[in-house]
Structure formats: structure tokens, C-alpha cells
Amino acid sequence: MDIALPLNPDFCGPIRMPVLDLEAPKSIVTLKSLLADRALTVKRPRQQPPSLIFSLPAEMLAETFLQATADDQSASSMLMPMHLHFVLSQVCGLWRAVALHTPSLWCRVVLHLAGRTAGFNGIKSLAKTCFERSCDLPLALIITSSVFDSTNIPNLPVELVLPVRHRIRHLELQLPAILTESIFKLPRNSLRALKTINITALVQDNDGSWFRSMSALEGARLLDSITLSCVYSPRTPDLRFDPYMAGLSWDRLTELRLHDLEIQCDDVFYFLEMTSALVRCSLNLRIIPPLVPVIPFTGIPAPADLALPKPKAPVTVPALRVFELAISSGSHNAPADFFFNRMVFPSLKELSIKFIEKWSLLPCATLTELQTRSAFSLEQFTLASRTGDSLLPFLQSNPLLWRVQLVLCAVELVPLVTALTLKAETGDGAPILPRLRILTLADHWPEETPASSWTHATKAVDCMVRSRRRAPSINGDSNNVRLEGFTFGSRASLSAKKIARFERWRAEGMRIRTVIVPHESQHPSRSGYNRILWQELE
Known part of the structure; x- marks a missing residue:
């Protein structure tokens, strides 16, 4: 049937x-005793050899x-x-x-519902079967759906989670916001075995802040990894994450990811001050410039000596090794330096800063001061959509870097690649970033016009890659590492000779590719220009 x-x-x-x-099996039978039963063997004709x-x-x-x-x-x-x-x-x-x-x-119970709006009794029976056959072992429960409207969908999370709530070690949900919120409203000790949780809420216009008052997570004493994100329906404004209302136990977290949820600088300072074990952090940071004080009842700006904000104590995150930021601003050209000026990361190894707006300011001096204050040495560095001065001082202060990605940073190409070129034995100066293995450079380079300047710039790029492909023979230094991957993006195309040389390096096993970086006005999706470009380069 x-x-x-x-x-x-x-x-x-x-x-x-x-x-x-x-x-489910009526009694507990070990696998060894069960297979000892000869009834499990298949009788075969004599002329057919037994299966291996x-x-x-x-x-x-x-x-x-x-x-x-x-x-x-x-x-x-x-x-x-x-x-x-x-x-x-x-x-x-x-x-x-x-x-x-x-x-x-x-x-590991994985239920991908896609656009299903019926037949949930079979899903519940399937999950029940898996729960019974897993005996009393810890569970990983994953439920995903692509339906935003929860009108015709039963509350599957609660119906499936409640019977096995004390066994769930990993919980991953992609469901309408009202259903994911119901998980957080469970009794405090419901998810006491939970260690990792990954929630993606499908948000509509009428959905509120689904991530507030997470009482069920307060009782999860083993919880150390949280990922919260949103998928918005059209014309739905981004939601703000409020750490004061979340009620999470910040001191136990080792990993926190907040994707497509805006969080303000003061809120970041609040929960980072309480974290002592945080190792990885990924945030969508919204920078709002501080208000300028005014004289009461007049609206006139206060004098300059009174308008200066009072210095605040630095925020130290001792165990943080990976910090990923996607930064937006509340106003045009809002500076981001006042956020980094309060941070101290003594153990930082990976830093990624991506500005959502095209024009955002982050001076190199701010990054250099952060490195000096924290005394870290980065191994991976990503910077996207930032305008400012030269980045060479910051790169020189992190000689252990092996992966560098610079996208739309408004820097000059020739000085950058010249500094990255390994010098010959007769050359002068110590090599910068001797351990560099993966490099991405994509921008609207100033050298692209006139044509003579672009020819000189591409020749410098070619020289840089060639010198790093010859490492460690350059200078006889065994610490120099050969370049394994190179991505180059520009508006102007490369010459046929340069492309042919790139093809030879690709044949040698090097991961190398070129990308056309269109102007924002020429891009089909101007609103998502930065995000789409990041995805193309990753």
C-alpha cells in the first residue's frame, strides 16, 4: 500500500x-545480538555466490x-x-x-518543507519515528520553510520541540517570524541541553521584534553559539536588535552572529563589555553620530569646548579572534572611527569590515591605532567600500597576514602593488606581507585613465604577481610564501598579453581570475551594488 x-x-x-x-522496536536489542540471528541472511541458489x-x-x-x-x-x-x-x-x-x-x-532530523502548506501530519509522523529510533541520544533538529504567511501552517516548532525539548543539542529554524518567536516563549528550562541555535525569521510588515524576551534561552546553561537573521518581505524595514530586551547570558557565549538585524554602537558596547569568552562575532552595525549639544531653549550649538563628548573607558574583548562587521550609517559620511577608538581586541586574528553605503570614512590611522592599542597581529583582513588615505601603514604592522581583500577602498593601485612586490636580491627594503597567499584587489582605480597610466599600473600588477610566484627563491628567504590565489577587478580591461600570462599561472595551479567592476550608475541593481559585488568576489 x-x-x-x-x-x-x-x-x-x-x-x-x-x-x-x-x-519503534518493542525492546532494546543490541546490534551484535540482532545480527547473530540467521533469519537475517538471504537464502540464495547454490550457483549464486554469496554477496560480499x-x-x-x-x-x-x-x-x-x-x-x-x-x-x-x-x-x-x-x-x-x-x-x-x-x-x-x-x-x-x-x-x-x-x-x-x-x-x-x-x-539529525532535517525537515525541508519548501512551500508546503498541507500534509503536515506525515511530517510529524516522520519526526516522531526519528525521535524514537534515536533512543536517548542528543538531537539536532532542522526545520526550514519558504512560506512567509503562517496562517495555514501549524506551529511545527512547538509541536516537534516539546516532546524532545530536553534532548535538543542543535536547533536550526527558517520559518515565519511568529513561529520562531514561539520557541523563545517556552518555559525557561525547556532547552537545557541546547548548545547551538540558528534562527532565520521570515518577516512580514506586521511582524514585531521576534527576538525579544528569549526566556527559553535564558535557561539553556550550555548555550554558547547563537545565530539570528531575518529574511524580509518587500517593503519591510530592517529590525533593530536590542540586547537589553533579549535577556541572553552574554558571559557564556563563544559565538554570536546577527545578520540583517541592525544594532547600534552603544548596544554593541553594552554586550561586549559583558562577554569574556566570545571568540567569533558577526554584526550589522548602524553608526549614528553623537548629537551636538545645544544651549537650552535657544537651539544654538554649544561652544566647542563644551560640545566635545566625554571620553569613555575602552571596551576589551579578551578572547575575540574573528570580528566581522557590515556597517551602515544614520547620515551621509558618518565617521566610523569613534566606534573603533573604544575597542581593544588583544587576540584578534581575522577582521572584516564592509560598508553598506558607498561613501564611508575610515582613516587608516584609526585602524593603526586599534592595532597598536590591542597589540594583535592579523592573519586575515577584509575591507570593502571604504574611502580614506593609504592602507600601507596598517598592512605593514600586520606581517602575519596571509589573506587580504581590498574592495572599493579608493586607494592608488601602483603604490599598493609596488609595496606588495617582493624585491629581488639586488633590491632594497624588506618585503611587506611575506606570508601572503590569497589576495583580492578590486576598485575603480585612479590609474585607469589615461591609457598610458593604466598600462604602467597593469605592468606593476604583473610584476607583483610574478615576483610572488617565484617565492621563496626571491632573496633566498624561506619565509616568503608563494601566492596561491589572486583576484583582480577593475573597470578597464587588461591587455591580451597580461591575460595570457594569467592563463599560464592558472595552468601552473594558481587560482586567478579577473572581474569587471562596473560603475554604480551602470549596475542593474544600484541599491544592492556593494552586496552583489562582494558576492561576486568571494
């Missing part, structure tokens, strides 16, 4: 799938099943959720015995 499960609405019809066995699969140890077969199901099924797949797990359990009696008595095979 077969059943028809409704699947992706874009599919023309249902797929016939066999009925799932929803009965029956000589494989049961433990090795179980490990093979785990490896085969390690990768999550694609969310766009039209197959039923957990399809491969049930296929493995229906091949033969031996495979079924191994699958049903390997609890770790059923500990």
Missing part, C-alpha cells in the same frame, strides 16, 4: 513513496550509513525529507536491522 505526500507546489504532482514503519556485503562487519556498515547521510539533503529537493535514511532501511533485512539499531543515524 502506498501513500501520496504533497511536496513542492512547483512540482506537477505527488511522488509515490512507501509507507514508513512508525513502530554479508562479510562486512556490522559496525563498518553502520559507519558507512552515517557517512552516506552526513550531508543534509538540499532544501530545493523534491524528495521527501530524510529520504535516504528510509531508503537504506528498506534494501534488505540486514540493512534494515543495522539502520534501525544505529541510533546515531537518526539523531
Whole structure:
């Protein structure tokens, strides 16, 4: 007997799938004792040799099943959720015995609902089967959907989470905001085994701040990794994350990611001051310039000596190693230096700063002072959509850098690549960034016009790459590392000779490519120009 499960609405019809066995084993039987039963062997004619699969140890077969199901099924797949797990359990009696008595095979429950608006009883039965077969092991529960309107969708998170709430170690949801909010409203000790949570809310116009008052997370004593993000329907304004209202235990967090949720500078200072174990942090920072004091009842700006803000104590994050910022500003040309001037990162290894607006100011002196104050030495550095002075002093102060990405930073190309060129034995000066392996340079270069200047600039780029491809033979210094990947972007095209040389380096195994960087007015999506360019270069 077969059943028809409704699947992706874009599919023309249902797929016939066999009925799932929803009965859990009546008694606990070990895998070794179960396979000792000769009834599991398949009788074959004498002229047919026995299959080699029956000589494989049961433990090795179980490990093979785990490896085969390690990768999550694609969310766009039209197959039923957990399809491969049930296929493995229906091949033969031996495979079924191994699958049903390997609890770790059923500990990761992945339910991709796509645009489903019906047939949820089958999903609940499937999840219940996985929960039973996983015995009492910790669970990873992943539920995704692409439906914004929750009118026709039952509250699956609560219905599936409540029965196994004390076993969930990892929780990942992509559902309408009202459904994800219901998880946070559970009793305080509901998710006491939770260690990592990844929530993506599908937000509509009438949805509020779904991330406030996270009472269920307050009782999760093992929680150390939080990822919160939003997917907005058209014409929905971005939401602001308020750490005062969230009620999270900041002192235990080691990883925090807030994507597509705006957070202001003062709020960042608030929770960073309380974090002592934070290792990785990714934020959408909104910089609002401080208000200029005025004389009461007059509206006249106060004198300059009174208008200066009082200096505040620096904020030290001792364990932070990775800091990723996507910065927007409340006004045009709002400076970002006053945020970095309060930060101290003694353990920082990776720094990524991306400005959402095209014109944003971040002087190199601000970054250099941050490095001097924190005494860190970066290994990876990304800077995008920033205008200011030369970045060479900051790069020179971080000689351990092996990955550098500079996108739309309004710098001159020739001085930059000249400084990155490894000198020959007869040359002078110490090499800058001797460990550089991955380099990305993309901008509207000032040298692109006139043509003679662009020829000179591309020759300097060619010389830089050639010298780093010859490392460590340059200067006989074994510390110089060969360049493994190079991405170059510009408005003007490269000459055929340069492209041919790039092709030879690619044939040698180097990851190298060129990208055309159009002007913002010529880009089909001017509002998302920066974001689209970042994605093309990553």
C-alpha cells in the first residue's frame, strides 16, 4: 500500500513513496545480538555466490550509513525529507536491522518543507519515528520553510520541540517570524541541553521584534553559539536588535552572529563589555553620530569646548579572534572611527569590515591605532567600500597576514602593488606581507585613465604577481610564501598579453581570475551594488 505526500507546489504532482514503519522496536536489542540471528541472511541458489556485503562487519556498515547521510539533503529537493535514511532501511533485512539499531543515524532530523502548506501530519509522523529510533541520544533538529504567511501552517516548532525539548543539542529554524518567536516563549528550562541555535525569521510588515524576551534561552546553561537573521518581505524595514530586551547570558557565549538585524554602537558596547569568552562575532552595525549639544531653549550649538563628548573607558574583548562587521550609517559620511577608538581586541586574528553605503570614512590611522592599542597581529583582513588615505601603514604592522581583500577602498593601485612586490636580491627594503597567499584587489582605480597610466599600473600588477610566484627563491628567504590565489577587478580591461600570462599561472595551479567592476550608475541593481559585488568576489 502506498501513500501520496504533497511536496513542492512547483512540482506537477505527488511522488509515490512507501509507507514508513512508525513502530519503534518493542525492546532494546543490541546490534551484535540482532545480527547473530540467521533469519537475517538471504537464502540464495547454490550457483549464486554469496554477496560480499554479508562479510562486512556490522559496525563498518553502520559507519558507512552515517557517512552516506552526513550531508543534509538540499532544501530545493523534491524528495521527501530524510529520504535516504528510509531508503537504506528498506534494501534488505540486514540493512534494515543495522539502520534501525544505529541510533546515531537518526539523531539529525532535517525537515525541508519548501512551500508546503498541507500534509503536515506525515511530517510529524516522520519526526516522531526519528525521535524514537534515536533512543536517548542528543538531537539536532532542522526545520526550514519558504512560506512567509503562517496562517495555514501549524506551529511545527512547538509541536516537534516539546516532546524532545530536553534532548535538543542543535536547533536550526527558517520559518515565519511568529513561529520562531514561539520557541523563545517556552518555559525557561525547556532547552537545557541546547548548545547551538540558528534562527532565520521570515518577516512580514506586521511582524514585531521576534527576538525579544528569549526566556527559553535564558535557561539553556550550555548555550554558547547563537545565530539570528531575518529574511524580509518587500517593503519591510530592517529590525533593530536590542540586547537589553533579549535577556541572553552574554558571559557564556563563544559565538554570536546577527545578520540583517541592525544594532547600534552603544548596544554593541553594552554586550561586549559583558562577554569574556566570545571568540567569533558577526554584526550589522548602524553608526549614528553623537548629537551636538545645544544651549537650552535657544537651539544654538554649544561652544566647542563644551560640545566635545566625554571620553569613555575602552571596551576589551579578551578572547575575540574573528570580528566581522557590515556597517551602515544614520547620515551621509558618518565617521566610523569613534566606534573603533573604544575597542581593544588583544587576540584578534581575522577582521572584516564592509560598508553598506558607498561613501564611508575610515582613516587608516584609526585602524593603526586599534592595532597598536590591542597589540594583535592579523592573519586575515577584509575591507570593502571604504574611502580614506593609504592602507600601507596598517598592512605593514600586520606581517602575519596571509589573506587580504581590498574592495572599493579608493586607494592608488601602483603604490599598493609596488609595496606588495617582493624585491629581488639586488633590491632594497624588506618585503611587506611575506606570508601572503590569497589576495583580492578590486576598485575603480585612479590609474585607469589615461591609457598610458593604466598600462604602467597593469605592468606593476604583473610584476607583483610574478615576483610572488617565484617565492621563496626571491632573496633566498624561506619565509616568503608563494601566492596561491589572486583576484583582480577593475573597470578597464587588461591587455591580451597580461591575460595570457594569467592563463599560464592558472595552468601552473594558481587560482586567478579577473572581474569587471562596473560603475554604480551602470549596475542593474544600484541599491544592492556593494552586496552583489562582494558576492561576486568571494
